[in-house]
Amino acid sequence: MRLSWNEIRSGAIKFSHEWQGAARERAEAQTFWNEFFQVFGVKRRTVAGFEEPVRNLKKTYSFIDLFWPGTLLAEHKSRGQSLDKAESQAMTYIRALKDEDRDHETPKYLVVSDFARIAIHDLDADRSVQFAIEDFHEHIHEFAFIPGYKREVTDPEDPANIKAAEMLATLKDRLDEGGYPEHDLERFMVRVLFCLFGEDTGLLGEPDAFRLYIENSTKPDGSDLGSHLALWFDVLNTPSDKRQAHLDEQLRDLPFVNGNLFAERLTFASFNRAMRDQLLACCRFHWASISPAVFGSLFQSIMEKPARRQIGAHYTSERDILKVLEPLFLADLRERFEKARNDKPALKRLHKELADIRILDPACGCGNFLVIAYRELRAIELNILRALHANKLTTALYDIRTELLIDVDQMHGMEYSEWPARIGEVALWLMDHQMNMEVSQAFGQYVARLPLEHSAAIVHCNALRKRWEDVLPAKRCTYVLGNPPFVGKKARNTEQAEDMKLVFGKRRGAGTLDYVCCWYELASLYAMKGGARVAFVSTNSIAQGEQPGILWPKIFERGQRIEFAHRTFPWESEARGKAHVHVVIVGFGQARVRGTIFDYDAKGIALGPTKARNISPYLAEGPSAAATNRSKPICSVPPMVFGNMPNDDGELLLTDEQKAELLAAEPGATKYVRRLISTKEHLNGVNRWCLWLEDADPVELRKLPAVLARVEAVRKYRRGSKRDATRALAKTPSLFGELRQPKHDYIFVPRHSSERRDYIPLAFLSPDNIIHDSCLCVPEATMYHFGVLHSAMHMVWARHIGGRIKSDIRLSSRLVYNNLPWPTSPSTANVTKVEHAAQAVLDERTKHPDASLAALYDPLTMPAGLRKAHSNLDRAVDRCYRPNAFPDERRRFEYLFALWAEAVGVQFETADMFDEN
Numbered sequence: 001m002r003l004s005w006n007e008i009r010s011g012a013i014k015f016s017h018e019w020q021g022a023a024r025e026r027a028e029a030q031t032f033w034n035e036f037f038q039v040f041g042v043k044r045r046t047v048a049g050f051e052e053p054v055r056n057l058k059k060t061y062s063f064i065d066l067f068w069p070g071t072l073l074a075e076h077k078s079r080g081q082s083l084d085k086a087e088s089q090a091m092t093y094i095r096a097l098k099d100e101d102r103d104h105e106t107p108k109y110l111v112v113s114d115f116a117r118i119a120i121h122d123l124d125a126d127r128s129v130q131f132a133i134e135d136f137h138e139h140i141h142e143f144a145f146i147p148g149y150k151r152e153v154t155d156p157e158d159p160a161n162i163k164a165a166e167m168l169a170t171l172k173d174r175l176d177e178g179g180y181p182e183h184d185l186e187r188f189m190v191r192v193l194f195c196l197f198g199e200d201t202g203l204l205g206e207p208d209a210f211r212l213y214i215e216n217s218t219k220p221d222g223s224d225l226g227s228h229l230a231l232w233f234d235v236l237n238t239p240s241d242k243r244q245a246h247l248d249e250q251l252r253d254l255p256f257v258n259g260n261l262f263a264e265r266l267t268f269a270s271f272n273r274a275m276r277d278q279l280l281a282c283c284r285f286h287w288a289s290i291s292p293a294v295f296g297s298l299f300q301s302i303m304e305k306p307a308r309r310q311i312g313a314h315y316t317s318e319r320d321i322l323k324v325l326e327p328l329f330l331a332d333l334r335e336r337f338e339k340a341r342n343d344k345p346a347l348k349r350l351h352k353e354l355a356d357i358r359i360l361d362p363a364c365g366c367g368n369f370l371v372i373a374y375r376e377l378r379a380i381e382l383n384i385l386r387a388l389h390a391n392k393l394t395t396a397l398y399d400i401r402t403e404l405l406i407d408v409d410q411m412h413g414m415e416y417s418e419w420p421a422r423i424g425e426v427a428l429w430l431m432d433h434q435m436n437m438e439v440s441q442a443f444g445q446y447v448a449r450l451p452l453e454h455s456a457a458i459v460h461c462n463a464l465r466k467r468w469e470d471v472l473p474a475k476r477c478t479y480v481l482g483n484p485p486f487v488g489k490k491a492r493n494t495e496q497a498e499d500m501k502l503v504f505g506k507r508r509g510a511g512t513l514d515y516v517c518c519w520y521e522l523a524s525l526y527a528m529k530g531g532a533r534v535a536f537v538s539t540n541s542i543a544q545g546e547q548p549g550i551l552w553p554k555i556f557e558r559g560q561r562i563e564f565a566h567r568t569f570p571w572e573s574e575a576r577g578k579a580h581v582h583v584v585i586v587g588f589g590q591a592r593v594r595g596t597i598f599d600y601d602a603k604g605i606a607l608g609p610t611k612a613r614n615i616s617p618y619l620a621e622g623p624s625a626a627a628t629n630r631s632k633p634i635c636s637v638p639p640m641v642f643g644n645m646p647n648d649d650g651e652l653l654l655t656d657e658q659k660a661e662l663l664a665a666e667p668g669a670t671k672y673v674r675r676l677i678s679t680k681e682h683l684n685g686v687n688r689w690c691l692w693l694e695d696a697d698p699v700e701l702r703k704l705p706a707v708l709a710r711v712e713a714v715r716k717y718r719r720g721s722k723r724d725a726t727r728a729l730a731k732t733p734s735l736f737g738e739l740r741q742p743k744h745d746y747i748f749v750p751r752h753s754s755e756r757r758d759y760i761p762l763a764f765l766s767p768d769n770i771i772h773d774s775c776l777c778v779p780e781a782t783m784y785h786f787g788v789l790h791s792a793m794h795m796v797w798a799r800h801i802g803g804r805i806k807s808d809i810r811l812s813s814r815l816v817y818n819n820l821p822w823p824t825s826p827s828t829a830n831v832t833k834v835e836h837a838a839q840a841v842l843d844e845r846t847k848h849p850d851a852s853l854a855a856l857y858d859p860l861t862m863p864a865g866l867r868k869a870h871s872n873l874d875r876a877v878d879r880c881y882r883p884n885a886f887p888d889e890r891r892r893f894e895y896l897f898a899l900w901a902e903a904v905g906v907q908f909e910t911a912d913m914f915d916e917n
Contacts, residue, residue: 003041003147005140005444011039012137019115019133029076032115033066040146047208048072054096064093069105070286071145077114083130086112087121104163104285109145144441148202148288164285168193171278175269184266186419191233192279194261194426200288203433203450205253211283213250214276222276226269237262239451258451261426292371292431320537320571321372323585324481327564327596328535329357330376337380341387351384355405360472360532361482362463362519364413367424369482370456371431374411378435381406386442400443408432409454412472414463421460428456464499464518474529483537484519486581509550514541517551524555524588533563533589540568540584545803546815548617549626555588556624562588562595562615567890569600584619597621599890614908618800620890622897623908627801629814634903635822638780640749640813643677643771646690647729647737649717651710654689666704672696678772679750683761685852692770693734694741701734742767742779747786749776753809758862759870760798760809761853762790764842776813784831787838788822790870791877796892821899823880830880837873844869 003011015035030050037044044066052067066074075090077083090110097105110121119130120142131139172189180188197203199210213232218225235243236257243252271279322330333354340346354377361369385403408428415421429452436447459471468474492500496515503518504510516538523534541547543565566585585598595615599607616622633639646652653676654662663670669691676690691707701708715733718726729737748763751774764786771777778785788794797820803810811817826834844866845856855861878885881899886892901908 003446005440005446008040008140008147009137009444012140015039016134016136028115029065032076032113033074037146039140040143042146046212048074054093055100056092056096062093062096064090068107069284071107072109072111073107074111074113077112079115081114083112083114083117083119086114087119108286141441144437145288148200148437164282164287164290167278167282167285171275171282174275174278178270180269181267183418184269186422187264187266188269190419190422190426191262192282193423194257194430195232196282196285197287197290197292197430198433199283200286201430201433201437203255203430203448205255208283209250209254211280214280214283217248217250218276220276221273222271225271225276225279230266230268233262233266255448256451258453260455261429261452292375292427292434317571318368318372320583320585321369323566323598324369324535324537324587325373325376327598328479328481328533328587330380333377333380337383337387344388347384347388351381351388351405354381354384355410357478358410358472358476359412359479359481360468360477361411361413362468362471362480362523363482363484364415364421364424364458365483366420367411367413367427367456367458370411370413370424370458371427373479373481374406374408374428375431375435377406377410378432378438382435382438382442385439389443400439400445401447404439404447407449407454408456411456411458412477413456413458414461414466414468414471415458416460416462418460421458424458425456462495462499464503464522468522468526469529474526474532477526477530477532480523480527480532480534481536482519484516486514486516486539486583507550507554509546512546513550514539514547517542517547520551520555520586524558524560527560527589528558531590533587533591535564535585535587537571537583537585540582541804543568543584543586543617543619544800545810546629547803549628552617552624552626560588560590561592561624562586562617562619563591563593564596564598565615565619566598567600567619569606570604586619595621597890599888616897618893618897620800620897621894623901623906625901625906627815627819627900629812630818631814633818633820634900635820637785637822638778640776640778640817641740642738642813643773643775643777644736644741645738645773647718647726648714651713651717652691652736654691656687656689659689662706666706668700669704669707672704672707674768674770676772677748677763677765677769678774679752680774682748682763682775683750683852683854685854688772690736690770691734694739696734738773740773740777741770742777744780746771747778747781747789749778749789749811751776751811753811755799755804755808756859757857758859759790759792759795759857760811761857762786763853776811776817778817783835783838787834787841787873788877788880790838790841790873792874792889793877793881793892793896794820796889797896799889800893800897819900819904821896821903823877824899826880830876833876834873834880837869837876841866841869841873 018035019032033048033050034044037048048066048068048071050066052064053061054064056062064073065076066072073090073093075086075093077086087110090112094106094110097103108122108124110123112119113133116133117130118133118136118139119128120139121128129139129142168189171192172185175185175188176182195204195210199208204210210232214225214228218228232251232254235247235251235254239256333350336350337347340350357377359370359373361367364370381404385400389400389403411428413421413424415424432449436449439445439447457471459466492515499518500510500513500515503521504513516536519536520534520538520542523532523536526532527534542551564585564587568582568584571581571583595612596609597612597615597619598609601607612621614621614624616624617626654673659673663673672691672693673689674692676688678688680686681688691710693701693707693711701711711734715730718730718733718737721727726737745764745766748765748769748771750760750762753760764781764783765771778789798809798811798816801819802812802816823830844863845851847865848856848863851863856863856866875885881895886895898908900906
């Protein structure tokens with residue numbers, strides 16, 4: 001049984017008294033350290049050895065006084081000798097370990113003593129404490145790592161964590177290659193993970209108990225390791241009073257774990273020498289340094305080799321999880337605790353509320369959200385207990401265990417794959433143990449929940465085909481949260497496409513939604529039954545383009561609204577620290593309070609939260625409404641249309657080479673060859689041409705056999721089509737399939753534009769330039785229209801309302817242009833300023849005749865003069881909307897969205913409709 005802190009403190013006082021007179025290092029140091037470890041209830045020989053050899057700079061061997069690989073190195077001197085010199089000598093040993101490629105044995109703590117004094121150095125935290133031997137009892141918590149009490153501070157990006165995962169991955173691969181059944185393999189690996197972590201944190205009793213059993217009880221060739229592990233697992237599943245009397249001492253003293261973790265009978269795992277060595281190498285790693293908050297995510301990857309190439313690329317980091325948890329409930333609970341700190345009845349009520357919280361993650365993976373949520377709830381509970389029992393923190397008479405109300409069975413999850421589901425359960429148990437150690441340290445009592453009586457309810461299932469009520473009744477659920485899968489329309493597999501149909505039925509446009517929207521829909525329906533609040537991490541595409549107008553109206557109709565939102569920020573892989581995708585976090589429910597918006601700059605640095613009267617589906621202040629496709633503009637402006645569609649199998653289109661060849665053979669065709677404007681070629685300065693025969697004289701055409709040959713090829717292509725409409729076009733083979741060529745100057749608008757550009761590269765073209773249907777155009781447009789569309793105002797509208805192709809902005813006439821709110825009755829003077837500023841932009845472009853539009857509008861190569869011209873145009877357009885400048889992009893959009901709401905008759909709720917909190 002682990003000693004309580006009161007027992008350790010008592011032992012420390014006795015130890016100090018007995019060793020106050022010791023002086024000679026050589027004669028008494030080893031006895032000193034044996035008894036030092038006994039203070040903490042640990043047998044020194046089970047964890048650390050004396051006189052560990054290391055090679056010095058002279059290529060001879062020096063000897064470490066006491067060495068616990070990966071944890072502690074101690075150097076002892078005679079009374080009165082310099083502790084600084086002892087520390088320096090110890091650091092020399094550490095460097096020698098590294099030189100011998102023994103990095104994994106590098107200690108976290110360095111302790112030096114001369115009998116009269118003890119100094120401990122935490123090498124990870126770069127922190128040192130020195131005290132007299134008689135004050136040892138006042139500093140016992142500095143050595144909390146010895147009995148396994150200390151909570152480790154973890155860097156999830158530490159390469160050592162990845163190394164640990166890869167070590168275990170190698171073991172898994174060997175078992176897999178040996179034919180170990182898949183289900184048994186998954187269960188076996190979870191048990192090994194529990195034991196590795198448990199022996200380093202004291203959960204299994206003596207430190208290194210698992211490693212010592214393997215080393216001492218199994219053959220070096222690994223032939224009997226599988227059966228011994230099965231016995232080890234069986235003992236952990238057997239109550240102490242029901243174990244056989246003649247069990248090995250190492251097994252007899254193991255705790256009874258229960259919790260169904262070791263209940264299932266598994267096939268014996270077959271090992272060889274190399275596999276046994278690999279498991280022992282895993283045992284020697286310091287597993288306590290890996291927090292359960294990242295534990296599961298690191299090891300999920302070991303089950304699939306392809307995923308291992310980017311360990312951690314498929315889970316949410318702790319910092320991003322807290323972005324969900326803080327506004328959803330943690331900030332409120334902490335604030336309530338602070339208000340109730342000196343009010344015991346209020347503290348008890350809050351404590352009871354914490355115990356009543358039930359959390360559901362319907363796509364929980366390895367349980368990261370649940371683990372961190374549980375950790376934070378336990379931390380608040382500990383603060384409550386400290387406040388309630390401040391005068392009892394040092395008494396051994398008060399049993400703090402009776403006051404612990406929060407347990408892992410408050411956490412619920414659903415997960416598609418069995419391995420991460422089981423990992424999530426174990427990670428929650430391990431986090432529970434760590435938090436129990438926090439309680440133990442705070443109250444001086446050893447608190448452990450063994451045998452495991454409660455488990456998190458993590459169900460292995462397809463959450464989109466599972467009745468959520470069967471996992472957790474809606475009326476008992478407090479919060480729904482998580483990070484559902486990011487899968488776009490084109491990336492969905494057959495099963496996921498069927499999931500979409502099951503969730504959304506025949507809802508119009510649902511096929512364009514991202515897969516993650518299924519969780520929003522089901523969470524909304526589920527929360528309606530019990531009032532749970534919801535928050536998910538999602539790709540930012542759900543707040544752009546057509547998706548807001550398809551997803552959110554039904555949610556709003558149910559009386560729910562967006563309560564908080566983290567606008568776009570880069571989501572990073574913990575293992576590599578590189579951004580993979582841009583995400584948002586959306587929290588919604590039925591509370592009628594002001595919303596909170598969290599903004600970030602382009603690098604993902606938080607700009608601080610702001611309050612909003614209401615949060616729109618675009619995650620900015622605005623009404624609970626979304627723009628949908630419209631057939632006409634909401635303002636009095638020229639329509640935007642597609643270009644001309646050839647439908648010709650390429651026969652009417654020409655490259656530079658084909659044009660030259662044709663005109664060399666038939667110079668009379670010159671008048672029918674026109675420049676063709678298509679997006680990719682035009683932006684990159686590549687010429688493309690077409691035969692434009694709309695007004696061609698039949699007599700002249702008959703004199704151009706090469707042209708007629710192309711026309712005939714078009715006719716044959718169209719006649720062979722399976723579409724009736726295309727076959728009908730065979731009657732006019734000399735014409736494009738669809739004709740929409742402007743008769744006057746028009747604005748060229750690319751349908752897609754890189755998200756990197758500050759401005760979408762538009763052009764003002766004459767009707768001699770034939771526009772392809774890969775582009776959009778605004779016929780009969782003026783320089784004023786060109787100026788507004790080429791400004792920051794239109795750009796911000798396009799970024800929010802436009803859809804995405806991968807990360808590129810996708811423009812459309814029906815959704816973006818037709819919903820754009822133009823300036824209301826701008827003055828003639830302001831319109832003229834826009835026209836002049838727009839012309840200045842075109843003039844600046846002519847100064848760079850060899851540069852393509854793509855080069856001119858690349859943020860890295862955009863000429864300073866052109867950028868200045870655009871800034872002037874932005875200011876001119878802004879003044880057409882209002883005299884005041886806009887502080888940032890979000891405020892621009894909020895202003896435009898309010899104009900849009902007014903133009904289409906959507907009511908914008910005001911602040912007085914909500915509670916002021």
